[in-house]
Amino acid sequence: MTYCSKLSEFKRMQDVEIRKLKLECHMALPFRSALSDTEWCCAPNKSLERKRCMITYKLNHPLEADDVIRVFDSSGINRPTRDPERIRRMLKNANLIISAWDGNRLVGVCRALTDFSYCCFLSDLAIDRNHQHRGIGREMIALLRKEIGDEVCLIVQAAAASMSYYPRLGFEKMENGFMIGRKR
Ligand SMILES: CC(C)(COP(=O)(O)OP(=O)(O)OC[C@H]1O[C@@H](n2cnc3c(N)ncnc32)[C@H](O)[C@@H]1OP(=O)(O)O)[C@@H](O)C(=O)NCCC(=O)NCCS
Secondary structure, eight states: OOHHHHHHHHHHHHHHHHHHHHHHHHHHSOEEEEEETTEEEEOOSOOTTOOOOOEEEEESOOOOHHHHHHHHHHHTOOOOTTOHHHHHHHHHHOSEEEEEEETTEEEEEEEEEEOSSSEEEEEEEEEOGGGTTSSHHHHHHHHHHHHHOTTOEEEEOOOGGGTTHHHHTTOOOOSSOOOOOOOO
């Protein structure tokens, strides 16, 4: 093969890859599903096995404590998962929970408390380890922001491992925050 034909072959391969990428990006655009007012579908843009898998997002869908504990533990987030009764109370008393589902399997939890008027505290954002880095966290934050609207300030206390995550999603670092920590 001459140098010129090698070059044109290389360019042709590049074109194919670029076309594939464009197609993937197009398919990755989230869309409002016809499921119901409180369910959305979205094809994540990244997948470990590169398989197309549809994630469904649900608003305030009742969650089993055991499923949430599984997601928390798998994600690496530090929550009192050895105390299922406390997790049940956390779920019962939160008023804005978005969950992500891969079929019937819970794979993401976004748990927040808000007055829908002025402030919202995002307490837990956790994605099952096998589903991380596929845009699910970003999508859940987008849905949360849509639910609370523009009047509401969204506050999160980031875990050390996610300090550089939230700025990617448009969060600004707070220099004027205070807290009284929990004792247990
Ligand atoms: C942090 C976490 C919620 C991110 O969710 P995710 O669905 O994996 O993240 P996304 O796929 O939406 O990532 C969005 C962007 O952030 C980046 N990102 C993902 N995790 C990150 C992290 N821990 N730190 C910095 N950036 C991160 C992604 O690469 C992606 O970048 P891109 O837009 O340039 O491609 C998830 O990894 C998780 O559950 N971690 C353990 C629990 C935790 O730390 N929760 C937050 C504390 S409350």
